[in-house]
Amino acid sequence: xxxxxxxxxxxxxxxxxxxxxxxxxxxxxxxxxxxxxxxxxxxxxxxxxxxxxxxxxxxxxxxxxxxxxxxxxxxxxxxxxxxxxxxxxxxxxxxxxxxxxxxxx
Amino acid sequence: xxxxxxxxxxxxxxxxxxxxxxxxxxxxxxxxxxxxxxxxxxxxxxxxxxxxxxxxxxxxxxxxxxxxxxxxxxxxxxxxxxxxxxxxxxxxxxxxxxxxxxxxxxxxxxxxxxxxxxxxxxxxxxxxxxxxxxxxxxxxxxxxxxxxxxxxxxxxxxxxxxxxxx
Numbered sequence: 001x002x003x004x005x006x007x008x009x010x011x012x013x014x015x016x017x018x019x020x021x022x023x024x025x026x027x028x029x030x031x032x033x034x035x036x037x038x039x040x041x042x043x044x045x046x047x048x049x050x051x052x053x054x055x056x057x058x059x060x061x062x063x064x065x066x067x068x069x070x071x072x073x074x075x076x077x078x079x080x081x082x083x084x085x086x087x088x089x090x091x092x093x094x095x096x097x098x099x100x101x102x103x104x105x
Numbered sequence: 106x107x108x109x110x111x112x113x114x115x116x117x118x119x120x121x122x123x124x125x126x127x128x129x130x131x132x133x134x135x136x137x138x139x140x141x142x143x144x145x146x147x148x149x150x151x152x153x154x155x156x157x158x159x160x161x162x163x164x165x166x167x168x169x170x171x172x173x174x175x176x177x178x179x180x181x182x183x184x185x186x187x188x189x190x191x192x193x194x195x196x197x198x199x200x201x202x203x204x205x206x207x208x209x210x211x212x213x214x215x216x217x218x219x220x221x222x223x224x225x226x227x228x229x230x231x232x233x234x235x236x237x238x239x240x241x242x243x244x245x246x247x248x249x250x251x252x253x254x255x256x257x258x259x260x261x262x263x264x265x266x267x268x269x270x271x
Binding site: 005 | 108109112113116117118120121124135139143208209212213215216227228230231232258259262263266
């Protein structure tokens with residue numbers, strides 16, 4: 001059975017080690033996962049969003065009829081230069097888009 | 106407890122335990138603690154719950170330290186010797202700004218003067234609150250030896266620390 005003196009010594013030793021542990025805690029680097037995981041998460045999110053965006057765009061690829069109507073309405077609200085760029089861009093899409101009802105021949 | 110919590114809780118404790126191995130510089134001790142943490146993550150599936158997690162962790166830590174001591178001693182072409190005075194100087198004194206009670210300062214000096222095994226016993230029993238049987242498992246020694254050594258540590262401390270007399 002330990003007496004009071006033993007308990008005092010044990011307590012004092014415990015307190016002394018607590019100071020050591022506190023000092024060590026100040027030198028503790030962040031967990032390694034903290035530096036790698038956010039990067040991995042960000043990369044995974046980027047891939048996910050990119051694929052989602054690609055799917056979304058390809059699903060909604062406009063038909064030529066849609067484009068002509070949308071272009072016309074855009075002309076009304078946009079500056080000439082932007083509208084020109086938009087138009088040339090859309091024309092490229094339209095020219096490469098297969099015409100409805102067209103055959104391979 | 107997730108990995109981050111384990112890291113934050115045990116990294117400082119492991120560093121305190123590893124500090125007893127005076128063969129290593131402070132930087133080496135920090136490297137060793139990181140190696141221990143990684144080792145435990147790799148081996149976590151081997152934790153069988155027979156002892157507390159801390160017991161399992163400290164056992165791995167101490168065995169790893171002993172391996173590292175042997176490696177270092179082999180590399181240096183010397184026999185494994187637990188150094189006393191020669192390596193003690195590599196430990197910086199606690200910051201002067203840190204206000205410590207005189208008895209705690211003396212207790213820290215006393216603990217730094219202990220050989221690694223006794224220092225580990227004192228740390229595991231008095232700070233970590235492990236049971237005698239768990240300390241025996243960590244240090245791979247009979248329970249009777251742990252009790253005897255702790256008794257001897259107390260007796261020496263009583264003689265050297267004025268705080269122990271109160």
